[in-house]
Amino acid sequence: MEIFKYMEKYDYEQLLFCQDKESGLKAIIAIHDTTLGPALGGTRMWMYESEEAAIEDALRLARGMTYKNAAAGLNLGGGKTVIIGDPRKDKNEAMFRAFGRFIQGLNGRYITAEDVGTTVADMDIIYEETDYVTGISPAFGSSGNPSPVTAYGVYRGMKAAAKEAFGSDSLQGKVIAVQGVGNVAYNLCRHLHEEGAKLIVTDINKEAVQRVVEEFGAKAVDPNDIYSVDCDIFAPCALGGIINDETIPQLKAKVIAGAANNQLKEARHGDIIHEMGIVYAPDYVINAGGVINVADELYGYNRERAMKKVEQIYNNIEKVFEIAKRDNIPTYKAADRLAEERIEKMRKSRSQFLQNGQHILSRRRNR
Ligand SMILES: NC(=O)c1ccc[n+]([C@@H]2O[C@H](COP(=O)([O-])OP(=O)(O)OC[C@H]3O[C@@H](n4cnc5c(N)ncnc54)[C@H](O)[C@@H]3O)[C@@H](O)[C@H]2O)c1
Numbered sequence: 001m002e003i004f005k006y007m008e009k010y011d012y013e014q015l016l017f018c019q020d021k022e023s024g025l026k027a028i029i030a031i032h033d034t035t036l037g038p039a040l041g042g043t044r045m046w047m048y049e050s051e052e053a054a055i056e057d058a059l060r061l062a063r064g065m066t067y068k069n070a071a072a073g074l075n076l077g078g079g080k081t082v083i084i085g086d087p088r089k090d091k092n093e094a095m096f097r098a099f100g101r102f103i104q105g106l107n108g109r110y111i112t113a114e115d116v117g118t119t120v121a122d123m124d125i126i127y128e129e130t131d132y133v134t135g136i137s138p139a140f141g142s143s144g145n146p147s148p149v150t151a152y153g154v155y156r157g158m159k160a161a162a163k164e165a166f167g168s169d170s171l172q173g174k175v176i177a178v179q180g181v182g183n184v185a186y187n188l189c190r191h192l193h194e195e196g197a198k199l200i201v202t203d204i205n206k207e208a209v210q211r212v213v214e215e216f217g218a219k220a221v222d223p224n225d226i227y228s229v230d231c232d233i234f235a236p237c238a239l240g241g242i243i244n245d246e247t248i249p250q251l252k253a254k255v256i257a258g259a260a261n262n263q264l265k266e267a268r269h270g271d272i273i274h275e276m277g278i279v280y281a282p283d284y285v286i287n288a289g290g291v292i293n294v295a296d297e298l299y300g301y302n303r304e305r306a307m308k309k310v311e312q313i314y315n316n317i318e319k320v321f322e323i324a325k326r327d328n329i330p331t332y333k334a335a336d337r338l339a340e341e342r343i344e345k346m347r348k349s350r351s352q353f354l355q356n357g358q359h360i361l362s363r364r365r366n367r
């Protein structure tokens with residue numbers, strides 16, 4: 001992989017390799033763009049097949065956070081970390097403390113939080129070494145696990161997408177196929193069940209499936225069958241890349257709205273579903289609830305204020321649909337336009353000189 005060539009292509013600012021032999025830490029921090037503010041994005045721990053795969057994932061996810069934060073209206077740039085290792089076996093306290101010191105060394109250019117393979121307990125350890133971490137325990141006056149809030153945002157965005165497709169945002173009686181019923185989707189299923197939706201679910205984890213079957217009366221299907229079930233809405237909440245050449249011909253849903261990051265395998269798949277008349281709620285707009293919630297910690301966490309912002313995901317999805325119609329483009333491109341327009345406006349206004357510009361985190365210290 002030609003790293004500088006790749007960084008230049010998507011205009012990345014910085015890529016850092018962090019190594020600590022004693023604890024086994026091998027982390028890669030990617031900072032994509034800090035035009036809007038410090039880069040905020042989670043830390044993923046995963047058993048990557050190669051170092052190249054880890055670098056690619058860090059870079060791709062960091063850029064995704066730039067767009068997610070911009071489209072959500074946050075004054076934050078985009079970054080992400082990947083730690084190479086098995087989250088079930090390779091974690092230890094010294095590793096997260098060493099990682100916390102590396103973050104501290106960046107002096108606020110990057111702020112971390114949870115992602116796949118990391119937990120609130122891990123963030124609490126990082127917090128021993130640095131202030132630049134969010135998603136820490138409520139015991140510290142913080143926001144805790146972002147997943148239930150992400151789920152609420154997906155629920156709100158799904159309602160906006162239903163309104164676009166069916167003329168009403170009510171999900172009562174709608175058949176919704178949910179792929180993956182982990183941390184986010186379990187909570188999503190609860191909201192959908194409470195509104196009277198009918199759930200069809202799948203997961204490779206049988207216990208997770210059993211829980212939603214028992215608690216929410218969901219019908220279970222095999223993982224390979226979820227794409228072709230008769231449903232109104234398909235909610236991908238497990239993996240990326242699941243909207244692809246193999247799955248698209250199977251889809252019967254009129255709406256795609258779910259939590260998973262990077263749902264389109266390639267951009268052209270967004271064009272194909274657009275041509276088919278499927279209403280697609282772009283992933284990084286609908287799943288921004290978690291980052292909106294943790295970002296509120298930077299102002300001194302207030303749950304009510306954070307949830308009000310998460311409610312706005314409904315309006316953000318509507319905005320995407322408006323841009324798509326205005327410019328006659330698919331919704332995934334409209335989402336990019338929403339984010340890029342905001343970044344460009346700020347880039348221009350930032351050319352003004354500002355003496356003693358305060359860092360966003362200084363507000364947290366002064367409260
Ligand atoms: N947690 C958050 O706040 C958050 C925020 C934004 C985006 N996301 C994205 O949402 C998705 C879900 O996140 P999560 O925190 O719920 O993760 P999770 O690991 O708790 O849940 C994912 C579930 O998908 C299942 N799964 C994996 N492969 C599958 C397959 N082939 N078929 C069916 N099920 C499969 C897993 O067994 C697991 O139960 C991820 O893509 C994540 O990146 C999460």
Ligand SMILES: CC(C)C[C@H](N)C(=O)O
Nearest residue numbers: 042113114115146290291
């Ligand atoms: C900051 C985190 C809550 C980000 C979350 N993992 C996401 O992908 O949006």
